[in-house]
Amino acid sequence: METPAAPTFRFAHYLTVQPTDIDELHHVNNVRYVQWVQDTAAAHWHAAAPPEAQAHYVWVVREHHIRYLHPALLGEELRCTTWIGEVRGAQSQRFVRIERAPDGQLLCEAETQWVLLDPQTKRPVRVTPEMVERLQEPV
Numbered sequence: 001m002e003t004p005a006a007p008t009f010r011f012a013h014y015l016t017v018q019p020t021d022i023d024e025l026h027h028v029n030n031v032r033y034v035q036w037v038q039d040t041a042a043a044h045w046h047a048a049a050p051p052e053a054q055a056h057y058v059w060v061v062r063e064h065h066i067r068y069l070h071p072a073l074l075g076e077e078l079r080c081t082t083w084i085g086e087v088r089g090a091q092s093q094r095f096v097r098i099e100r101a102p103d104g105q106l107l108c109e110a111e112t113q114w115v116l117l118d119p120q121t122k123r124p125v126r127v128t129p130e131m132v133e134r135l136q137e138p139v
Contacts, residue, residue: 009136011044013080014101017072027071034064037096037110040080047139049131057125062091062113070100070107077101084135090116090124092132 015036023029038061045059072078079101085093091113098108116125 009138010081010083011040011047011139013040013043013082015078015080017074017076017078019074021072022074025071027073030066030068033066033068033098033108033110036078036080036098037064037066037108037112040082040096041094041112041114044082044135044139048134048137050134053131053134056118058117058119059092059114060117062115064110064112066108066110068108070105072098072100072107078107079104084132085111087127087132090126092116092127092135 017028021028021032041059046054049057077100079099080096081099082094082096085095087093092115094112094114096110096112097106098110099106116127116131117123118125
């Protein structure tokens, strides 16, 4: 997985590793990284999209590609940074980098393909240029 350079605007979400995130090897379980990737995308959508858009659309994961590089440990503060890549039809590519906040050490990087749905019909909906613009603006 080659992560392209992030655009000028990126959305950052911070968290602190909790005891429930830790596995039997005394570091963050890989499943928690997947959850954080999804949580970061959701936080960005909720910060960028107006309430009416949030009520009329829902994003679902089509595919994740995740690379784990270094472990995260109990009590560490992490910075989860995301940005949008290519948008085609109802699909949007999103990148997430999870770093240790104090020193910027890259722990995990992910590329996810998301699909925009109408929550009533569960059918794909085309991502509009206005949505892309909102997701690329500072919030």
